[in-house]
Amino acid sequence: MTDQKKILMIVAQENFRDEEFFEPKEVFEKNGAKVTVASNTTKKAKGILGGEVKPDLSISDVNIDEYDAISITGGGGSxxxxxxxxxxxxxxxxxxxxxxxxxxxCISPVVLANAGVLEGKKSTVFKNDETVRILKERGAKHKDKGVISDGKIVTGRDPKSAKEYGKAVLKAIN
Structure with a gap:
């Protein structure tokens, strides 16, 4: 039995933020993790900056039991x-x-807030009136920082935080 960590990365079908997908993915893989990519469909997903990724499966086919972590990429498509x-x-x-x-x-911590998992948790998000409002309405303790880990929940603010975010996710797994 292998101790290889398995990370599920979610990307929007269009307009995901390239750095927020490719940089953490590189950090994960360089540290021996196996990355599986899921999106709304298995059609090629396109980033804002032109990067492309072919999802391994659609969100509807995900069995979270098979993974150690889920990482949701940001960008307008989120x-x-x-x-x-x-x-x-x-x-x-x-x-x-x-x-x-x-x-x-980026703006994807809103997914976590909408799922109800940020209640009472310290978190960050790409700051605009809407994202911060949603997080606060859902009970999150918003802080304007690059990366925040609160137990097993990791949030990153923006493309500049992408590598640090990837490292924080790995640290939280271990």
């Missing part, structure tokens, strides 16, 4: 495809209930 995705929210709640690492960067 609002359109991920914020209100009920299946994704169920996956996030189940991951938290199982004691797995639940992580999101």
């Amino acid at each position: 609002r359109q495809y991920l914020w209100d995705n009920k299946e994704l929210q169920d996956i996030v709640r189940k991951a938290k209930d199982q004691g797995k690492v639940v992580a999101a960067i």
Whole structure:
């Protein structure tokens, strides 16, 4: 039996933030983790800066039991495809209930807030009136910092925080 960590990375079908996907993914893989990518469909997902990734599976086919962590990539597409995705929210709640690492960067901590897992937790988010309002309404303790870990919940603020965020996710797994 292998001790290789398995990380599920979620990307929006369109307009995910390239750095917030590719940089943590590189950190995860350089440290021996196996990354599986999921999106709304298995069609090629496109980043804001032109990066592309072919998801391994669709969100509806995810079995969170198979992973040590879930990391939700940010970017404008998150609002359109991920914020209100009920299946994704169920996956996030189940991951938290199982004691797995639940992580999101940029505007994607809103997914965690909408799933109800940020209540009473210190967290960060890409700061605009809407994202901060949603986090606070859902009971999160918002701090304007690059990366925040609160137990097994890791949130990152923006593309500049992407590498640090990746390292924080690994640290939370271990």
